[in-house]
Amino acid sequence: MENNIQEEKIPSAISPLSGNQGASGTIHVFAPATVANVVCGFDVLGFAVNEPGDEVIMRVTNKPGITISKITGDDGRLPLDPAKNTVSVSVQHYLQSVGRTDIGLDIELHKKMPIGSGLGSSSASTVAGLFAIKTLLGDDADPVNLLPFAMKGEEMACGHGHADNVAPALFGGFVLVRSYEPLDIIRLPHPKDLYCAIIFPDVDVPTREARQIIRKNIQMKDAVTQWGNIAGLVSGLFMNDIDLIGRSMKDILVEPVRSMLIPDFYKMREMAMELGAVSFGISGSGPSVFAFARDEGTAHRITQKLQQHLTAINIGSNTYVSTINDKGPKVIG
Known part of the structure; x- marks a missing residue:
């Protein structure tokens, strides 16, 4: 596995493609959903899953x-105007x-x-x-060159160009953003038998608003606890x-605030842990929550029980079970 994506591979501009690299035809591409933060790693940790995706x-x-x-x-929520859509802008x-x-x-x-x-x-x-577009143009440059453009899309979508999703x-895989300035991305290994159970409650938690409620100042003892957990993970x-x-996936900085936006968050965590979850937390800014499990059966039991609980309190939900997706985007069809 290539574990380190060197910063020097991320230029401010890519060399223009040669004239014989034309583009023709049609392509159909899938890219996966991701779980950002991974509880304790706010804005610096994330991993891809097999489903869902776009x-x-x-x-x-x-x-x-x-x-x-x-x-x-x-x-009907997304703009068809190419100047306002994250895909076309990127x-x-x-x-x-x-060029x-x-x-x-x-x-x-x-x-x-x-x-x-x-x-x-x-x-x-x-x-x-x-x-x-990279595939259509026959651009065989390192995919890492696409990262700054993907971050431009994130900046348009939520006002902050973070990389823990893109x-x-x-x-693919499990990723650490070691630094933003300069940009330095590390791919991390992970247990192959680790399953992710995802529950998306049908409640609205806009990313911009979820970022605004986070504490701007923290105590040193809390910072020490947090970076110890990140290092442990x-x-x-x-x-x-x-x-x-x-035992490392604990968050004392962001989760206490964002959990208030998610109905019965702590009840769901209690249920998941009783069902055999390895850990439980908020996916990105929420409202989705996720749990790691040691096997597929446990992951399915967690999603089923938590979905039943949400239904009982009149909240619809979607659920997904997946291993960590090590491949990232792919051509389909």
């Missing part, structure tokens, strides 16, 4: 410029960097995951679009020690 169909057209002809699964930045603003593209975006779920919805869409969506991943992973 799909982009991209076609080369004769007229230069980008159009968005269709968006499905968004309940693709346009990429085309400018490679290919001469080509025409039509984009279809198919949302296969809920918007505002805390599962990296905007990241999946953006990564699918960038992977599609990096795992782009590279990363050590557990390298050591294949699921017990260490579980």
